[in-house]
Each structure stands twice: as C-alpha cells, then as structure tokens.
Amino acid sequence: MRVSDLQDFPAHPAPTSMEPGGWAIVGLAANFWAGPSAQLGEGLLLGQPAQVMFTPIGYHWNYGDGTTTTTTAGGASWDNLSLAEFTTTPTSHTYVEKGTFTVVLTVDYHADYSFGDQGWRPVEGTVTVPSTPITVVTARESTVLVAEDCNANPRGPGC
Structure with missing residues (x-):
C-alpha cells in the first residue's frame, strides 16, 4: 500500500499556536507549537472498511524571516513545559528585526492502515501537510523611567 x-x-492540518499571541519582542523568544499529533481516519479502502493512522514524524517550521527549523515533536506552551515566558524552547524563535512575518508549519506523517483482523501495516511513503499560517508582528521593547507608578498616576506613561 502506498500513500x-x-x-x-x-491527513488534516495540525492546529498551530504561538505565545505571546500574534506578536513578539525583538531579541526575545516567541514560542510556537502544533496541536494534537496522531490522527485516526475511518472509511473504505479498496472497497473494504479500514482505518488509517497518521503519526507525525517531522515538524518543519518556517518563521518567515529566512529561518527554519525541523523538530520531531510539535512543541508545547511555556505553561505546559513549566517554563517562564520568553524562555527558549525547541520550537521557539527569536526575531532580530521588527516587522510582520508569516510563520508556516508543515508536518510530515507516517501512515499505517488496518483491515478488519489483519492488524496495523505500514503505508509506503510520507504524507506532508501544511498548516494554516500564523501572522506575527514584532516590535522593539524599551524601558521608560517614570516618577510615579500607575497607582499614583494612572495616566502616566505605560499605564
């Protein structure tokens, strides 16, 4: 059996997420991850009831600034990894310029199929599925010293 x-x-596109949501600070890590991994489909194959299991084997991230990375896991949120915000992860990216970037994830899947009592058998080939792109706006961060905090001066800079 072939792909x-x-x-x-x-195989359906993997849902993608990022944090912070839709924006990043130049010089700090933005974290990206893909949603649930394996997919099970049911239907007819060669006229017989069958199941097909798609298991991800590679995640290819294109961060839109000429930088790419490939991982074997889809990543996770900082909270799920028990990490502080802006911590580098295997799927994070640090932008060096401000601007608007389109991040594209493409996932490679290995497939196995099952007919009735025959058990699972591998499918020859790989299925590659692009996910919905994420738009990221990056900006530079700067610190401003002020005379009063926001409680004392609610109309002050940054309040």
Missing part, C-alpha cells in the same frame, strides 16, 4: 492509495483518508 497515493489513501486519497479518501486525508
């Missing part, structure tokens, strides 16, 4: 035989069993 081309699975036309009735499409």
